[in-house]
Amino acid sequence: MSQSAAAARYVGQSVKRLEDPRLVTGHGRYVDDIVLPGMLHAAFGRSDLARATITRLDTVEAEALDGVYAVYTGADLNSYNDSLRASLHSPESPAPPANMLAEGDVRFVGDPYVMVVAESRYIAEDALDLVEVEFEPLEAVVDYEIAAESEHHVHPELGGNLAHDLPVPNPATDEAFENAAHTITETWHQHRQTNVPMETRGIVASWQPHAGVMEVWASTQSPHELQLVGARVLGIGEHKMVVHFGDVGGGFGQKMFLGREDMAVLVVAKLLGSPVKWIEDRRENLLASNHARIEQMTVKMAVGEDGSFLAADLDQLEDDGAYPLGGPATPGAMATMLYPGPYRMGPVSWRARTVYTNTCGRGAYRGPWQMESVAREQMIDRVAREIGMDPLELRRRNVLRPEDLPYQVSTGLHFETTISPEQTLEQAAEMIGYDDFRAEQAAAREQGRYLGLGMALYIEPTSMGMGPLGTESAMLRVEVDGHVNVFMGTGSHGQSLETTIAQLVADELGVRPEDVTLHQGHGSGYGFGTGGSRSAVIAGSAARAAASGVRDKVVAIAAHLMEASADDLEVADGVISVKGTPAASMTMAQVAATAYQNSDALPPGTEAGLEHTARYKAPPSTHSNACHICTCELDPGTGKVTLLRYVVSEDCGVLINPMVVDGQIAGGVVQGIGGVLYEHAVYDESGNPLASTFLDYLLPTAAEVPDLECGHVVVPSDTPGGHKGTGEGGAIGAPPAIFNAVADALAPFGVYPNRQPLDPNAVLSLIASSPNS
Amino acid sequence: MADQIPLSMTVNGRTRRGLGEPRLTLADFLREQALCTGVHLGCEHGVCGSCTVMMDGQAVRSCLLFAVQADGADITTVEGLAPDEETLHPVQEAFRDCHGLQCGFCTPGFVISVAAFLEANPDPSDEEIRHGISGNLCRCTGYQGIVAATRQAAAVMKGNEQS
Numbered sequence: 001m002s003q004s005a006a007a008a009r010y011v012g013q014s015v016k017r018l019e020d021p022r023l024v025t026g027h028g029r030y031v032d033d034i035v036l037p038g039m040l041h042a043a044f045g046r047s048d049l050a051r052a053t054i055t056r057l058d059t060v061e062a063e064a065l066d067g068v069y070a071v072y073t074g075a076d077l078n079s080y081n082d083s084l085r086a087s088l089h090s091p092e093s094p095a096p097p098a099n100m101l102a103e104g105d106v107r108f109v110g111d112p113y114v115m116v117v118a119e120s121r122y123i124a125e126d127a128l129d130l131v132e133v134e135f136e137p138l139e140a141v142v143d144y145e146i147a148a149e150s151e152h153h154v155h156p157e158l159g160g161n162l163a164h165d166l167p168v169p170n171p172a173t174d175e176a177f178e179n180a181a182h183t184i185t186e187t188w189h190q191h192r193q194t195n196v197p198m199e200t201r202g203i204v205a206s207w208q209p210h211a212g213v214m215e216v217w218a219s220t221q222s223p224h225e226l227q228l229v230g231a232r233v234l235g236i237g238e239h240k241m242v243v244h245f246g247d248v249g250g251g252f253g254q255k256m257f258l259g260r261e262d263m264a265v266l267v268v269a270k271l272l273g274s275p276v277k278w279i280e281d282r283r284e285n286l287l288a289s290n291h292a293r294i295e296q297m298t299v300k301m302a303v304g305e306d307g308s309f310l311a312a313d314l315d316q317l318e319d320d321g322a323y324p325l326g327g328p329a330t331p332g333a334m335a336t337m338l339y340p341g342p343y344r345m346g347p348v349s350w351r352a353r354t355v356y357t358n359t360c361g362r363g364a365y366r367g368p369w370q371m372e373s374v375a376r377e378q379m380i381d382r383v384a385r386e387i388g389m390d391p392l393e394l395r396r397r398n399v400l401r402p403e404d405l406p407y408q409v410s411t412g413l414h415f416e417t418t419i420s421p422e423q424t425l426e427q428a429a430e431m432i433g434y435d436d437f438r439a440e441q442a443a444a445r446e447q448g449r450y451l452g453l454g455m456a457l458y459i460e461p462t463s464m465g466m467g468p469l470g471t472e473s474a475m476l477r478v479e480v481d482g483h484v485n486v487f488m489g490t491g492s493h494g495q496s497l498e499t500t501i502a503q504l505v506a507d508e509l510g511v512r513p514e515d516v517t518l519h520q521g522h523g524s525g526y527g528f529g530t531g532g533s534r535s536a537v538i539a540g541s542a543a544r545a546a547a548s549g550v551r552d553k554v555v556a557i558a559a560h561l562m563e564a565s566a567d568d569l570e571v572a573d574g575v576i577s578v579k580g581t582p583a584a585s586m587t588m589a590q591v592a593a594t595a596y597q598n599s600d601a602l603p604p605g606t607e608a609g610l611e612h613t614a615r616y617k618a619p620p621s622t623h624s625n626a627c628h629i630c631t632c633e634l635d636p637g638t639g640k641v642t643l644l645r646y647v648v649s650e651d652c653g654v655l656i657n658p659m660v661v662d663g664q665i666a667g668g669v670v671q672g673i674g675g676v677l678y679e680h681a682v683y684d685e686s687g688n689p690l691a692s693t694f695l696d697y698l699l700p701t702a703a704e705v706p707d708l709e710c711g712h713v714v715v716p717s718d719t720p721g722g723h724k725g726t727g728e729g730g731a732i733g734a735p736p737a738i739f740n741a742v743a744d745a746l747a748p749f750g751v752y753p754n755r756q757p758l759d760p761n762a763v764l765s766l767i768a769s770s771p772n773s
Numbered sequence: 774m775a776d777q778i779p780l781s782m783t784v785n786g787r788t789r790r791g792l793g794e795p796r797l798t799l800a801d802f803l804r805e806q807a808l809c810t811g812v813h814l815g816c817e818h819g820v821c822g823s824c825t826v827m828m829d830g831q832a833v834r835s836c837l838l839f840a841v842q843a844d845g846a847d848i849t850t851v852e853g854l855a856p857d858e859e860t861l862h863p864v865q866e867a868f869r870d871c872h873g874l875q876c877g878f879c880t881p882g883f884v885i886s887v888a889a890f891l892e893a894n895p896d897p898s899d900e901e902i903r904h905g906i907s908g909n910l911c912r913c914t915g916y917q918g919i920v921a922a923t924r925q926a927a928a929v930m931k932g933n934e935q936s
Contacts, residue, residue: 016869023877024865024884026811026851033810122796198815198823198912199878249813249878250912282816494876494913659872666915667875694820694910701907702916730915 010503010513014659017499028247031202032279034217040069042278043124045114045131047106050140050358050687058132067123072115074103080267083232086257087468089327096155096323100264107322108358109689110288140358140687144319147355154322154356163320163354166333170349176311180302184386187298188375189755192681194291195365199249200280203262205269215242221255221491222529223521233263245521248493253364256531257326283692290363291681294319297375307389307397314350325363334369337411341376342421342459343398347410358687367732377456377736420651421625423713425457427649428627431711452745455629456736462725463537465618472539473525476546478610480596482589484516489527490539496660501543508547510571533725541616541720549612557591560603622717624724626650628733634745636767639760641742649711652726661726662710668730674700676738676756782846785853793840800824802840811851811881822909825882826850832889851881863929864888873922875913883909887923
């Protein structure tokens with residue numbers, strides 16, 4: 001941890017957010033609030049069929065409508081396609097054909113095949129009704145479990161539906177399985193969900209002819225991904241791509257990469273020479289942004305007589321949909337590699353496959369490989385039931401203890417000594433009152449009431465320091481009046497970075513948080529943006545380093561001006577003073593004014609100005625960990641599950657702002673509640689989406705959510721502030737904890753759920769299938 | 774294109790006049806003609822509540838009303854709650870104090886809904902709060918801070934009334 005900082009005055013405090021006054025009064029500036037002179041509005045015509053050949057496409061009538069400026073089809077735009085690749089996707093690895101608009105055929109319901117640009121969104125949608133299109137329907141590939149064998153190909157160019165197949169055999173597992181007292185196998189299924197930021201996607205693009213500048217406002221998590229990929233699509237340099245970053249209404253992974261529509265808007269704005277706005281509507285967002293969690297993992301575990309985990313064999317299959325957002329990825333490979341999690345697991349062999357289907361493309365959704373925790377934690381509860389051991393006791397016997405650290409996992413991961421799975425397990429068990437609940441549960445069962453408890457323990461690799469994700473920069477400038485501007489490549493969209501970065505800078509530099517303004521987007525240095533639980537560690541460390549660099553200079557200048565020794569000075573709340581003699585002081589504003597406007601008074605050899613840029617390179621991974629435990633009551637008459645209590649014990653290292661940490665956890669947990677109990681982006685057998693509104697895609701409301709109780713274990717990481725990432729964790733721990741609670745409540749019926757959602761229908765059919773009924 | 778109809782309504786205490794087709798929604802009128810961009814559109818089918826405004830004292834979804842239906846009405850949007858630039862409305866203050874918002878997109882609708890709810894039910898139980906705000910969706914906070922903010926705002930507003 002950094003030694004140069006003044007004593008922490010703001011880090012660790014629940015400082016009220018600097019973002020909030022504008023946001024609670026309606027004065028945020030989101031992309032749809034941007035209005036430019038002459039701005040036009042885009043709307044996309046989308047396929048109603050999962051797979052079909054376009055046999056006729058006539059836009060003449062649409063083009064003739066008063067107020068329509070242009071109508072584009074794939075033939076008009078797709079010459080730009082070679083440059084559509086996302087930063088994380090290697091040009092060498094196989095991918096679906098890149099296109100902005102479908103051309104010749106459509107490959108999922110929602111596939112855009114025509115784009116209208118008009119003087120208002122109302123007119124653009126009127127024009128879409130005038131586009132004449134005919135389709136020849138084709139048999140769609142909908143069920144991902146059989147997609148690999150299907151004779152019908154989602155992308156005929158690829159010759160098959162298998163996108164990735166990564167087998168990682170490990171002969172050491174054979175012996176473990178032969179000698180194991182118990183071998184237990186189950187296939188765990190997650191179901192199709194989607195991110196649902198309350199603000200849908202959107203972009204405004206404005207081309208400045210002759211200047212050759214593209215100016216963009218967008219709802220994005222990653223302004224630099226937009227700058228880099230946008231420039232490539234347009235064939236201009238990044239110095240001509242100006243990306244403004246305003247308020248962003250959530251993303252949860254969806255806004256990390258450019259969508260096909262975003263790229264089409266950029267191209268069309270340049271072709272037309274007029275500003276173009278596209279704001280996705282909710283139906284488009286539910287059908288055609290990205291889906292996630294369509295996956296299953298078959299787990300075979302070898303378990304010893306005493307419950308020790310001896311080995312595991314994993315087979316993971318995931319649905320990539322038709323056009324995965326951000327390119328085809330292999331989260332399954334991560335999910336299998338991370339499967340051992342916070343336990344001594346023994347050797348692991350695995351295989352991870354991904355397939356294409358005629359459905360909405362897969363994209364990152366908060367904890368994109370959390371299948372590792374879902375499968376493992378649900379499996380552990382299953383093992384506990386099979387071998388007749390209490391699930392907490394089984395975890396206690398296998399969990400990584402401080403004496404096991406550092407720990408080399410058989411799958412290649414390495415856990416440092418700064419994780420605390422055992423401590424969080426015990427803290428959560430204490431918080432929920434584990435033994436008391438078991439007694440209450442037994443008594444309730446006597447009365448015919450069905451209570452359940454579920455727990456989940458995980459380790460999350462956060463702030464991954466690899467490739468484009470590895471670094472962030474901070475350019476920090478103390479202005480002439482002593483206030484501070486920081487320019488960073490982040491893309492805060494709810495994470496409170498304007499406040500937490502200000503807290504870090506305030507402590508490191510010696511000012512107040514309200515004296516610091518964070519600027520994101522144009523003018524900042526390259527960074528991958530906000531996602532992947534990376535901002536606190538990577539961006540935070542960059543901000544800290546930049547502030548530290550300036551502080552050194554502030555102290556040197558003040559020491560010179562005050563004729564004091566630098567070692568005797570302290571800097572806090574914008575005042576530089578002699579330790580123990582507070583009357584001997586000067587202000588940050590006085591130092592800054594000297595640095596810029598009276599540079600002859602600076603110490604000899606000191607460069608004028610008060611600014612510093614730092615770039616932080618993260619270690620390969622910084623691991624955070626947590627334990628979730630929840631309790632529920634299940635109504636066997638209606639199938640309704642009511643959550644009773646929900647506790648989380650987490651270790652994200654040093655907390656910058658506890659209020660913000662608890663808020664991140666709560667948001668993730670409630671997404672997990674929605675995922676397990678309510679949300680389902682379901683398709684019928686022909687590939688028609690059945691959840692295209694919020695009446696069908698059910699988000700949890702305040703009425704479905706219990707009070708959350710958060711406990712904190714603080715083991716500082718080895719990164720400069722001792723922080724660990726925490727943005728995604730809630731959504732990793734919650735699904736298996738809730739699933740396990742429902743499975744526990746169902747235990748008296750002798751049934752074993754293995755798939756979500758556990759909505760009332762699913763619960764009632766499980767009860768109906770009970771061997772005891 | 775249908776004829777443009779003249780519109781006039783009071784928005785946050787000021788008369789706003791404009792023109793709109795019969796199909797123009799109240800939300801679009803407020804955002805584009807009355808320049809109240811705090812009215813947010815999260816679903817445009819009446820479920821998420823982000824576009825909630827007060828119309829003649831009632832909380833309504835401005836995406837489900839046509840502007841012509843509000844002709845002559847008295848509208849309050851989130852921009853109209855704070856008494857001055859230095860002071861927040863107790864509900865807004867409570868959202869800030871209790872971390873009742875993260876991305877802030879649903880917040881204007883929640884703030885209006887909570888203000889209207891507390892008007893009708895100044896001393897709600899936790900159960901009543903949870904049901905009272907269940908017509909608005911938030912994807913960031915898990916509702917923890919919003920429930921706490923509603924509790925705080927109720928206490929503060931009650932105190933203000935008594936003093």
